[in-house]
Amino acid sequence: xxxxxVTPSLNGERPLQSEPTDRLCATxxxxxxxxxxxxxxxxxxxxPLKKRRPRGKPSSALxxxxxxxxxxxxxxxxxxxxxxxxxAVPQGITWVLVYRxxxxxxxxxxxxxxxxxxxxxxETITESAGRQQKKKIERQEEKxxxxxxxxxxxxxxxxxxxGFCFTxxxxxxxxxxxxRVVAKLPFIPLSYIQGLSHRNLLxxxxxxxxxxxxxxxxxxxxxxxxxxxxGLAPSRAATKQAGGFLGPPPQAGKFS
Amino acid sequence: xxxxxxxxxxxxxxxxxxxNGGGAGPRGSVWGKALRSDSAWHDKxxxxxxxxxxxxxxxxxxGVIWGVVPLKGFVGIAIFCLINAGVLYLYFSSFxxxxxxxxGGTWELTKEGFMTSFALFLVVWIIFYTAIHYD
Numbered sequence: 001x002x003x004x005x006v007t008p009s010l011n012g013e014r015p016l017q018s019e020p021t022d023r024l025c026a027t028x029x030x031x032x033x034x035x036x037x038x039x040x041x042x043x044x045x046x047x048p049l050k051k052r053r054p055r056g057k058p059s060s061a062l063x064x065x066x067x068x069x070x071x072x073x074x075x076x077x078x079x080x081x082x083x084x085x086x087x088a089v090p091q092g093i094t095w096v097l098v099y100r101x102x103x104x105x106x107x108x109x110x111x112x113x114x115x116x117x118x119x120x121x122x123e124t125i126t127e128s129a130g131r132q133q134k135k136k137i138e139r140q141e142e143k144x145x146x147x148x149x150x151x152x153x154x155x156x157x158x159x160x161x162x163g164f165c166f167t168x169x170x171x172x173x174x175x176x177x178x179x180r181v182v183a184k185l186p187f188i189p190l191s192y193i194q195g196l197s198h199r200n201l202l203x204x205x206x207x208x209x210x211x212x213x214x215x216x217x218x219x220x221x222x223x224x225x226x227x228x229x230x231g232l233a234p235s236r237a238a239t240k241q242a243g244g245f246l247g248p249p250p251q252a253g254k255f256s
Numbered sequence: 257x258x259x260x261x262x263x264x265x266x267x268x269x270x271x272x273x274x275x276n277g278g279g280a281g282p283r284g285s286v287w288g289k290a291l292r293s294d295s296a297w298h299d300k301x302x303x304x305x306x307x308x309x310x311x312x313x314x315x316x317x318x319g320v321i322w323g324v325v326p327l328k329g330f331v332g333i334a335i336f337c338l339i340n341a342g343v344l345y346l347y348f349s350s351f352x353x354x355x356x357x358x359x360g361g362t363w364e365l366t367k368e369g370f371m372t373s374f375a376l377f378l379v380v381w382i383i384f385y386t387a388i389h390y391d
Contacts, residue, residue, distance in 0.1 A: 221376035
């Protein structure tokens with residue numbers, strides 16, 4: 001666990017070690033040696049990041065003082081990789097336990113078929129449609145609602161597992177990355193986002209990024225894409241009809 | 257004889273389906289359809305999926321370029337939004353010439369996968385910018 005940010009000396013003496021990087025590396029070494037319980041261990045080991053000296057002038061283009069800059073924790077790529085892996089692994093496990101079962105597949109196919117049928121019917125119906133047609137559509141909506149409810153019950157297991165993993169991850173990342181600059185933002189966020197992007201960080205340099213902001217962005221992008229790639233996301237028709245059950249249905253006005 | 261005829265039919269049927277850009281083919285045929293301006297989309301969801309994944313690809317490419325150059329500030333975000341929306345609009349209106357009303361209007365097509373692609377763009381941009389210029 002030696003420092004890889006050693007400044008070589010010119011005259012062959014023992015190389016000097018600059019304090020801030022030494023402290024940074026020591027901190028990184030300590031944090032990796034901490035006995036933080038791995039609630040959801042990765043099936044592979046991420047290699048430690050190799051560090052280079054920072055190039056050029058950091059941040060001064062933004063007109064801010066860099067005198068009190070915090071050292072950058074070697075975490076942005078690692079955080080992103082761990083976030084991606086830890087979203088993929090629970091999704092994979094819930095795929096095995098829930099999504100692969102015949103009951104789930106049958107229910108999902110039924111919901112999608114009914115949603116598409118209902119959507120087509122709603123598109124073709126006119127305001128002067130007969131009472132019978134409206135009743136038929138209401139019956140179909142009721143049937144779809146019941147199927148959606150059954151599907152949600154089956155999905156509940158996977159939701160619990162993912163929620164548990166998410167909470168455990170947050171605790172773990174908090175203990176490793178809290179108060180440390182994980183990345184540099186190439187922009188200054190809006191004031192109401194700074195509370196998230198600069199959370200628990202010292203100094204006034206709002207291009208310093210805390211782990212929570214990057215983690216949320218990773219969650220928004222990676223989880224959705226993994227769900228779509230694995231075919232676990234509900235179809236658009238099903239989402240639209242389910243949204244109609246929570247709020248006013250899209251064509252309620254037509255039937256009033 | 258009938259066995260031979262039966263054996264001949266599936267390849268013809270398959271070729272016919274592929275020539276028409278028929279529905280349930282492998283992933284390769286979906287992307288093949290996406291890159292041809294004359295193919296028809298029988299399943300709306302399939303076309304919307306293509307729009308979605310195109311957005312993600314554009315987000316990754318622009319995130320890498322913006323991080324390497326580097327392009328900073330809200331100008332970078334604004335240009336990303338313009339390119340993302342503009343390229344896809346040109347794709348579905350000029351190249352594919354589809355009827356937007358079939359898919360719920362231009363707005364529905366524009367917002368398909370936009371937030372996810374924006375989040376992905378930010379992640380890639382931040383990581384490349386940090387890794388190349390600070391790490």
